[in-house]
Amino acid sequence: MSECKVSIFILTYNQEKFISQTLDSILAQKTNFKYQLVIGEDCSKDSTRAICESYAVEYGDKIKLLPALESNIGLIKNYIRTIKECDGKYIAICDGDDYWTDEYKLQKQVDFLENNPDFSIVYTSLQLLRNDGTMKKWISITDKVDTSFDDLIFMNYISSVSVLFKNNQNDHNEIPKWLLKYPFGDWPTYLWTIKDGGKIHFLNDTTAVYRIDAGISSEMRRVNSNLVQINLNILNDIYADESFASRREVVFKAIIALKKALTLNYNREHKYSKGFAQFLSNLKYAGLNYPDTKLYLYSIYKSLK
Known part of the structure; x- marks a missing residue:
């Protein structure tokens, strides 16, 4: 396992309907290098664990199934314990309800990073799958092919099912x-990976399918201000983290931008008292100019109309 080029990082919990498709899509990869599937199964109540165990028996040379847990530890603790077990030079992510559609996904991404050492992350296009079985086109929120920390700090435009990044853990x-x-x-991990340098490349190939109505992210997206607040808290921790010290100037700018976005989101959701409190906090934190005040008032008007 230690000689593998890529570790595919898989988190799964109560996904008996999907996990076989996920594992089959990864095992179908055609590469000229070794790769491993690192599965963090979080004490599922259904047959997910049994399915993973059967695959681990059949593909023991490729699958590292982490030991069974006595109780469910939750997504992020499972995330940390699983990523620490990734031995490869690079890490790919595929959650237990998503799957890959291009059997050369890993080969294309590894080839790019091997041939372009100034890049640390490469991601691709994908498809979005609804609960009713219909596909939705994925549209990137950035039109740049090559980006950097200074872009990613403002928004996460990388879908985890499509990514490959350097494993900088030691x-x-x-x-x-x-x-x-x-x-x-995922987003803070990407930022941590490139905090000391390394660019990001978008490979315009469709390689994967992401289920948009499943998992914890779909719940968070239903109340956008909650997601913005979480991202803002992450940025505050990044700003305070000494390992990101060289990036503080741009992190501060991103914090200001998210504080403004949080105010507008509160108003869109008719949470005007929270919006006003956040607006006052923004004034104290960084100061605002006339256009900022005008935008705040317009957001209230727009929400009432």
């Missing part, structure tokens, strides 16, 4: 412990 460089406070870890 004895002196561990995933930050403050990650345990949050319901997801």
Whole structure:
């Protein structure tokens, strides 16, 4: 396992309907290098564990199924314990309800990173699958092909099912412990990976399917201000983390941008008292100009109309 080029990081919980499709899609990859599937199964109540065990028996040379847990530990603790077990030079992510559609996904991404050492992350296009079985086109929220930390700090435009990134974990460089406070870890992990340099590349191939109505992220998206607040808290921890010290100037700018976005989201959701309190907090934190005040008032008007 230690000689593998890529570790595919898989989290699964109560996904007996999907996990076989996920594992089959990964095992179908055609590569000229070794890869491993690292499965963090979080004490499922259904047959997910049994399915994973059967695959581990059949593909023992490729699958590292982490030991069974006595009780469910939750997504982020499972995230941390699983990513620490990834041995590969690179890490790919595929949650237990998503799957890959391009059997050369890993080969294309590894080839790019191997041939472009100044890049640390490569991601692709994908399809979005609804509960009713219909597919939705994925549209990127950035039109840049090559980006950097200074872009990603403002918004996460990388879908985890499509990503491959350098595994920078070692004895002196561990995933930050403050990650345990949050319901997801992919975006801060990408930022941590490139905090000391390394660019991001978008490969315009459709390689995967993401289920948009499943998992914890679908719940968070229903109340957008909640997601914005979580991202803002993450940025505050990044700003306070000494390992990100060289990035504080742009992190501060991103914090201001998210504080403004949180105010507008509160108003859109008719939470005007929260919006006003956040607006006053913004004034105290960084000061606002006339356009900011005008936008705040317009957001109230727009929500009432």
